[in-house]
Amino acid sequence: MSELWPHLPAVVGAAEYAEVAAGRPPAPRDSHPEQTWAPVGGRVAPKRIRELIDAVSTLAGEYGFPELAGNDARISFDRDAAKVVRGHLDLSWAEAGNRDLWSFLSLVALPHVTMWRFGPGNKERWVATDLTRHTWARLWWQAVVFAGHEHILAALSESDLNQLLERRSIGGDPRLVREIARAVTELTADAARRAVIRDVTARLRRYLAFLDVRALSDQQVREMCNALTNETVTRLRTDAPWQPGGSQA
Numbered sequence: 001m002s003e004l005w006p007h008l009p010a011v012v013g014a015a016e017y018a019e020v021a022a023g024r025p026p027a028p029r030d031s032h033p034e035q036t037w038a039p040v041g042g043r044v045a046p047k048r049i050r051e052l053i054d055a056v057s058t059l060a061g062e063y064g065f066p067e068l069a070g071n072d073a074r075i076s077f078d079r080d081a082a083k084v085v086r087g088h089l090d091l092s093w094a095e096a097g098n099r100d101l102w103s104f105l106s107l108v109a110l111p112h113v114t115m116w117r118f119g120p121g122n123k124e125r126w127v128a129t130d131l132t133r134h135t136w137a138r139l140w141w142q143a144v145v146f147a148g149h150e151h152i153l154a155a156l157s158e159s160d161l162n163q164l165l166e167r168r169s170i171g172g173d174p175r176l177v178r179e180i181a182r183a184v185t186e187l188t189a190d191a192a193r194r195a196v197i198r199d200v201t202a203r204l205r206r207y208l209a210f211l212d213v214r215a216l217s218d219q220q221v222r223e224m225c226n227a228l229t230n231e232t233v234t235r236l237r238t239d240a241p242w243q244p245g246g247s248q249a
Contacts (some may be wrong), residue, residue: 002092003044006035007100008107013127016107021120026111028053035104038095052088053109059084060113074117078139079154085136086143096144102128102137110136132166141165145174152178155185163197169208170201176213179222180204183229192236200232 008016012034020026030049037043063069063077095101106114106126114135118125124133131137142161146153156164164181165171184197207228213221 002041002090002095003048004038004041004095005044005049005089005091005101006031006037006104006108007098008032008035008104009100010103010127013100013103013107016103017123017126020107020111020115020126021123026115028057028110028112029108032104032108035108036100038098041095048088049109052085055084055088056081056110056113060116065113065116069116075158077117078158082139082143082153083150085140086147089140091140096137096140097131099128099131099134099137102131102134105136106134132162132171138165145171145177146181149178149182152181152185156181157193159194160184160197163201167201167205169205173213175218175221176204176225179225180229182222183225187229187233195236196229196232199236200229203228203232 012032016032030046030053057065059080060077063073069077089096091101103126106128111126114126117135120126122133124130125135128134128137131141138161142153142165145165160181164177170176170180180200184193184200187196204225207224213224216224
C-alpha cells in the first residue's frame with residue numbers, strides 16, 4: 001500500500017530556499033510546521049521519515065559527505081541513492097507527481113545532502129518546479145523507469161539521462177526509455193556517446209509524431225530502437241570524421 005508523505009507548499013518552499021541560499025545551515029528535520037497532506041490515504045510516520053534521512057545520509061557518507069566530492073563520486077551516489085529513495089518512498093504515481101512532496105524532501109528532510117550534491121545555486125534542485133531536474137524526484141523516477149534493469153541505468157551518464165528523461169515524448173514511456181538506452185549503451189561501435197544519444201533521441205521524436213509505440217510489442221520496440229541507433233551511427237560516420245573513444249560525459 002502506498003504512503004502519503006508531507007507536502008511543502010510552493011510559497012513556503014520558496015521562502016525556505018531563500019533562507020538556505022542566504023546561508024542558513026541545512027539541517028534535516030522530519031516535519032515542518034506549514035506542511036500539508038493529500039486528503040486521502042495513510043500518512044507516513046515520522047519514524048519512516050527519519051529512516052529515510054538516516055539511510056540517505058549514510059549513503060552520502062560513503063561518497064565523501066560532508067566533504068566536497070568529485071563529479072564521479074556524486075554521479076555514483078545518484079545511482080545508488082535512486083534505489084534507496086525508491087525503497088523508502090512507496091508512492092503512487094499520482095503522489096510522486098506532486099511537486100510539493102519533493103520540495104519537502106529537499107528542503108526539510110534532506111537539505112544537508114541536497115546542499116552537498118548540488119549546492120545552493122540552482123533553485124530547481126531544491127524547489128520542485130521540474131521533476132526531471134529536482135534532486136530527489138529525478139532519482140525516484142529513474143529507479144521506477146529502470147526497475148529490473150539497473151545495469152542500464154548504471155551505464156548512463158547524467159547527460160544521457162537528460163536527453164532521455166527531459167524529453168517528455170520519450171521520458172513518459174518507461175519501456176521506450178529503457179530500450180533506447182539499452183541500444184545506445186550496448187553499441188559495439190567505437191562511438192561518441194554524446195553525439196549518438198543526441199541524434200537518436202531527435203530521430204526517435206520524429207518517429208513518434210507518426211507512430212503510437214503503445215501498439216508495438218516489446219520486441220518491436222527493441223527492434224525499432226536498435227534500428228534507429230544504427231541509423232544514427234551510420235549518419236554520424238558519413239557526415240563527419242568519426243572520433244573513436246569520444247566523450248561520454
